[in-house]
Amino acid sequence: MLDSIFIGMSGLDSFSKGIKLIGNNTANMNTPGYKGSTLQFGDLMYSGHAPAGGEGDRAGTGVNAFGSYLNLKAGELRQTENGMDMAVDGGGLFVLRNTDGHLRYTRAGQFDFDLQGRLINRNDQSHVQALDGEGGLVDVVLNDLRVNPPAASKRVAFRGNLSSSATDQTISNVNVLDAQGGTHPLTVKLTSQSPDKVGYWKASVLDGTVEIGTGEIGFKDGSPIAAAAKINISYTPAGQDTALPLVLDFSTEVTSFASGNLSTLAFASQDGFQAGTLSKTAVDETGTLVLTYSNGQTAKGQKLALMRYESPEAVLQVGNNQFEDAGRGGLRLGHAQESGFGAVKAGYIELSNVDLSKEFSDLIIMQRGYQASSQIVSTANEMIQQLFSMRGK
Incomplete structure (x- = not known):
């Protein structure tokens, strides 16, 4: 009977973790770029002896919650009318470098230019990265692209x-x-x-x-x-x-x-034109910065870097709609519309991939499991009390 209490307690612990995970998913149902998780269960070790060819009296010792599994399925794209909002239609994540110099990755492309002309993530001011000619990561900056120089008539x-x-x-x-x-x-x-x-x-x-x-x-x-x-x-x-x-x-x-x-x-x-000041910034589907000037001219800047993972186990959630390298390999840098990479959609944001109806159905299952585990503990406790009562008589 004591084993029954421990088994019931393992159920209470595991189902409470499941309810906590569902609560986190539900709370982030409107968080841009959020990826939901599901809890992985496993039965605990078995004890006892079994005769050859039979099950005998072997019995399990409960359930264990191994951890969560990250669902990296793409969320719905929603138009925002802001050209500096970006989403990836297909595979790939935007690459950021935070103030500590560490690389982070995100599907929530909520960007803007700071006073120094550097493209940053609005949430934490981390720097959006591009690939240079040698394949290295560099900050996306306007540099001398704020003004379009004049051109003589020909x-x-x-x-x-x-x-x-x-x-x-x-x-x-x-x-x-x-x-x-x-x-x-x-x-x-x-x-x-x-x-x-x-x-x-x-x-x-x-x-x-x-x-x-x-x-x-x-x-x-x-x-x-x-x-x-x-x-x-x-x-x-x-x-x-x-x-x-x-x-x-x-x-x-x-x-x-x-x-x-x-x-x-x-x-x-x-065909000549006068000097123009920067009036609009946007990106095309390849992730290339497109600049429009007051003199009607356009120019192209750097091309945003994207990161692609070979397995969900290659990245870890770290908060602020961001992921980091899990240290297991399988990450690859590239550009939008290259092999395996999706297209960049300017003026769109990727919403959370949380399915609210599924979360509610899972919540009912977790709740019933928690109630059942609680009933097991209560029943085992009552049986022990009856046993003690019989012993006292």
């Missing part, structure tokens, strides 16, 4: 109709940019070469009143002649030493039909 495009019956045409405010982003309004004067060269026009490019280049364009049947649709000049802005090679392009969206003296030919666009 191509100037025009659109509209240049009246073939006109004798001249002036196009004003042909704005080009130098290497520092400064704007220079040029003027293009077109003079018809008819009747000596029907369909051809002499083009003079002026900076104010100073001619900086000339060329010739030609049309046939109202369309630009490919060999005579572009003018190449070299322009050195006042006060600067560096010449800008410019191409004045009349090859597309330009026609030359008779329309009296009225021409609609005008400046359309140029």
Whole structure:
């Protein structure tokens, strides 16, 4: 009967651990990136003697809770409208380095940039890691990517109709940019070469009143002649030493039909841009940082590192939605969309993988097991009391 009490006590201890585990899972049902656990039970050693070929009087000594098994199944992805929230659609965890220099891994990509331009985990300020060219882990930082430098104009495009019956045409405010982003309004004067060269026009490019280049364009049947649709000049802005090679392009969206003296030919666009400040940060599906600037330009930064495990036993939960290396091997670093790694989804968060209905059903089973074990202890205790009472009589 004493053995019965110890067996019942082992049940009470094991089922109480199971209830504690279910409580932890339920409490974290809304924790991003949380992975639920289940308790593993095993019967304790058997004692007694058994004759050959039979069970004899061998009896077990109760139940033991070996530990929990981590369920690493992916949770549901939920959109957050925040470009710095990230989730992995498939295998892989984001890599973090905490303030002590230790590596941690997480499925809850709740990131942001700090004042130093470093990508950090919002929960504990740990640094998000990327892989450098040699496969080493480095911090994700903006460095010199906060400002997009200006670019000088190289191509100037025009659109509209240049009246073939006109004798001249002036196009004003042909704005080009130098290497520092400064704007220079040029003027293009077109003079018809008819009747000596029907369909051809002499083009003079002026900076104010100073001619900086000339060329010739030609049309046939109202369309630009490919060999005579572009003018190449070299322009050195006042006060600067560096010449800008410019191409004045009349090859597309330009026609030359008779329309009296009225021409609609005008400046359309140029390919230079001024300096821009960082206005938006995001990542693409490969985990590459994509930066958008106020001047309409984009640039790509570092590519986030991902870690993949070969077995759930390779990682341990350490809190704060993070895991660490269990020291058993089986971890592999790489990038999103490589072999075995999923895609990064910006603007999404992975929710907990806890199934509330399953937790409640397991809770009922654990509760019934605990009640049954308690009843065993109570019954064995009553039997011992009756035995003592009989002994007293």
